[in-house]
Amino acid sequence: MQKSSIKIGVLCMILLLSFTITAESQIPRAYGQGDGVMNMKNDFIEIVVNTSDDATGRFAVLTTGGDPERTDDDNNFLIYGLGKPVTSYTTIRIDKTNYVFGGQTSKRAGLTGNYGKVVTPPVQRQDGIYTAYLYGDVLVEQILDLTFSTTTGQPDTAAISYVVTNQGFATRDIGLRIVLDTMLGNNDGAPFRVRDMAVVSDTMFAGDDIPAFVQAFDDLLKPAVMAQGNISGPEVSRPTRVYFTNWGSLADGVWDFNFQPGRDFTRTGEFDLDSAMALYWDQEPLRPGESRRYVTHYGLGGISIAQGFLSLGLSSVNKVEMAVNPVPFDVVGYIQNTGDGIAHEVVAKLLLPEGLKLVTSTNEKFLGKLQPGESTQVVWKVVPTGKAFGSMKMSMEVDAANVELNTVSRNIEVTTPAKLGLSLSGPTRLNAVEEKIYPEIFEVSGTIKNDGGSTAYNVALSLDTKNFKLAEGESKTKFLLSLPPNSSQSVTWKISTLPEPGSMYPSGKESVTLTAESTNAEIPNQKELDIQLPNLEPKLWMRSVYPEPRVIADNLVLYIDLMATNITGLKDFKIELSYNPKILQFLGWRVGTQIISQDNDQLKRGSIIVSDPYEANKTGKLIIEGQVMDMASIAGSLAELKFVIADKGLTQIDFKSVTLTARDRVVNAVGFEIDVR
Known part of the structure; x- marks a missing residue:
């Protein structure tokens, strides 16, 4: 008997101890940094993250002060995480x-x-x-x-x-x-x-x-x-x-x-x-x-409560934003019989202010009877009307055949719609440098501003570049997600002035256009930026490859690029140049960039014939005849020419005759002046 009584006593103690530990273990302790956790908190809640070696990164959420109007929800779990989450x-x-x-x-x-x-x-x-x-x-x-x-x-x-x-x-x-x-x-x-x-x-x-x-x-x-x-x-x-x-x-x-x-x-x-x-x-x-x-x-969660024989709760968003196509939101009513008898023929009714209306057909919900302790809930779909804005009150009345009416109210703010505006900035004029539009890449900046009372969601800015093209890696449309009231945001696009292969540079006045979209705001007026461009004509011309002549074997050598720019569909050419052999002596040449093309990692070279330097220097006439392989390019050199400077004086390399096979019928040929002192 004594042995049996000892066993029973020990068992009772174990059960009592187990119960005590379980109950106490649910109470959150005070978390501290460096305690195997990291936390961030305010007067309402705290987020705790596990920093230990076991389950690093997992988290818990608990209240600190919780609802400021109540004290019974302080220091309680919302997402469990006793010890380390x-x-x-x-x-x-x-x-x-x-x-x-x-x-x-x-x-x-x-x-x-x-x-x-x-x-x-x-x-x-x-x-x-x-x-x-x-x-x-x-x-x-x-x-x-x-x-x-x-x-x-x-x-x-x-x-x-x-x-x-x-x-x-x-x-x-x-x-x-x-x-x-x-x-x-x-x-x-x-x-x-x-x-x-x-x-x-x-x-x-x-x-x-x-x-x-x-x-x-x-x-x-x-x-x-x-x-x-x-x-x-x-x-x-x-x-x-x-x-x-x-x-x-x-x-x-x-x-x-x-x-x-x-x-x-x-x-x-x-x-x-x-x-x-x-x-x-x-x-x-x-x-x-x-x-x-x-x-x-x-x-x-935010729930407005009114206690009574029938205790009520009313919940919804605390702020609703008016929009072009306003999104309905849920108004949830909670009803619990906290009295000591059955409530018969229970009816819940939602009362709305002028700024809100029901999506559903009726504001009444018939709930039948509720036993003591029984609870139920109802939901209405509601949408703003746009007829009133600011703070307003909605109410739920609940009545029963044998219980007096009870009412719960909840304030909600209806904000004015988002109001979007656009601006677009960038260069209004681009220049020409060496028969190309400069710079090759320029930037424009688009800004969107929200002057309304609601956040604009899923905002997207798009730039139409028309005859320009976006730089590599750029996207036409950029997404900003949301734009709060009284705020603005800017985005930048990089635009290339280089034309598509085989096409000419744009000229005259061009424009880029900024547009915007949002899922809940009216589309703002588009903005255009006009850009004045230089007129680039088909042209043959020459340029010095280096700023100064190069010294080769005690001679000053001038390197000249024979350029063909903005000539569409150039297939072949025959060009005769004249120069003063007393001042310049033709030394040699190298094939130009337009004579070579790359196809599937293979280089292809067109034919080119250039006068022999000895014969050219007798008469001061130099003939270059060749085939263009890179027909997609509208800018490049046909040949690189080398001249030895033989004496001082003012001289010029001129185009004496030009024969081209190209789509352009008129090509301007401009000589190259040299002043040797």
Whole structure:
């Protein structure tokens, strides 16, 4: 008996001790830098990143002060991470291989995944906590930062971003999955609130069914922490699929996982409720040199609450932006029977101000009866009308046959539309240097300004260069993503003045045109920049190859290029030059650039015949006859001529006769004057 009683006593002590540890373990401790973690925080929330050797780069999110109007949500988890965060993790799928972001782990979450090489361990930067890893030739960067909530309007949300860059030479199929081990203080199994659904079992949303946001809280009388994840919208990347399930299944499957619709959130292999969510961006090709950004937000949610027999909650974005084609947004109403009896014939009604209207046909929702403790939720699609702007109030009234009316109100700001304007600057005149337009590359700068009250999204600037062409590596269209109110942004294009092969330089007055697009703003008036260009005529002329004559064997030798510029379709030529042999003595020649062409890495040379120097110097007449091989070029030399300076005096090398086979019928031939002193 004594032995048995001892066993029972020990067992009871163990159970009591185990319970105590479990309860206390959910309370976040105070994190400190250099404690195997790195953190950034404000008065609302804190982001904690694991810097230890196990699961480097993984993160947790918790409240600091939380909602400033409440004290019961301080120092609670939003994304779990007791000690050093390990349970939330990200998978990068490259072709058919799954890689886990960050350092290797000995823990359950992501244990079976492949891992890469660290490029930059967690480091605090101006844009947040930055970590980078390399997976073969694919660079993945994680940036965690604090941002503003769409429902509270406060900086109480974690922005979770990944940038994936293909640094290789082959296109790769890239996908991304983010697993968030969600938690509400000590509640690890609270339902996810999605539109008019309370999700308490394995559920998936895809395509158009993906909500703008998901919220989580336990009850309206004492909601503890109110969490919110922004899944789609202008500041986040809409995933392909979103799953709500138990954390154990997601921990064990680094991409595919055990998903059973209708199964509750009991952790796989254990007995506790443990909810989690996974956001999938399915694989898409990523070409060499390209980058792709994935962004999601998770933090505190904004819910206006009115308590009573029927306790109410009302949630929506805190700011809506008027646009050309305004996007409807969700207004979610929560109703919970917190009384001691059944509420019969419950009806919820949404009341909207002048600046908002329903997309759906009715503002009433008939909910039937609610048992004590039972809760439900409703959703309306609402859109701004453009008839009123500024701060306004919307309300939800809930009535029942046997319960008095209760009302909850929520303020929302409707901003004026984005108003875009353009300006374009650059040179208004280009000059000619050696029968070419100079400079060969010039820049123009386009600026877009938003003078409206709303952010302009998916902004793109395009430059039409007409008879010019963009410099190598330039893109006609440049994307700015978003442009906040009362801000501007400039971009620059490099433009080449070189004509297409076989074409002439443009002349006279040319222009470039700047246009802009945005998905939610009116298209602004285009801007043109007129540029005056020189008129370049077909011409034969000569130039000195070097600034000064060269000394060869005690002789001063003058090198002269015989140039043919802006002559289209030049095939062959016969040119007779005259010069004074008393001052200049023809020494020799070298083939010009237009006599040679390159085809498939092979050089081809046309025929060329030049007078013998001895015969030429007798008469002062020099004949050059040849075939042009580089017919696509409109500027180059036909021959390089060498003359020995024999005496002092003023002389000239003149064109005596010219015969060309070309499309241009009139070609100006200009001689070359030499003053030897």
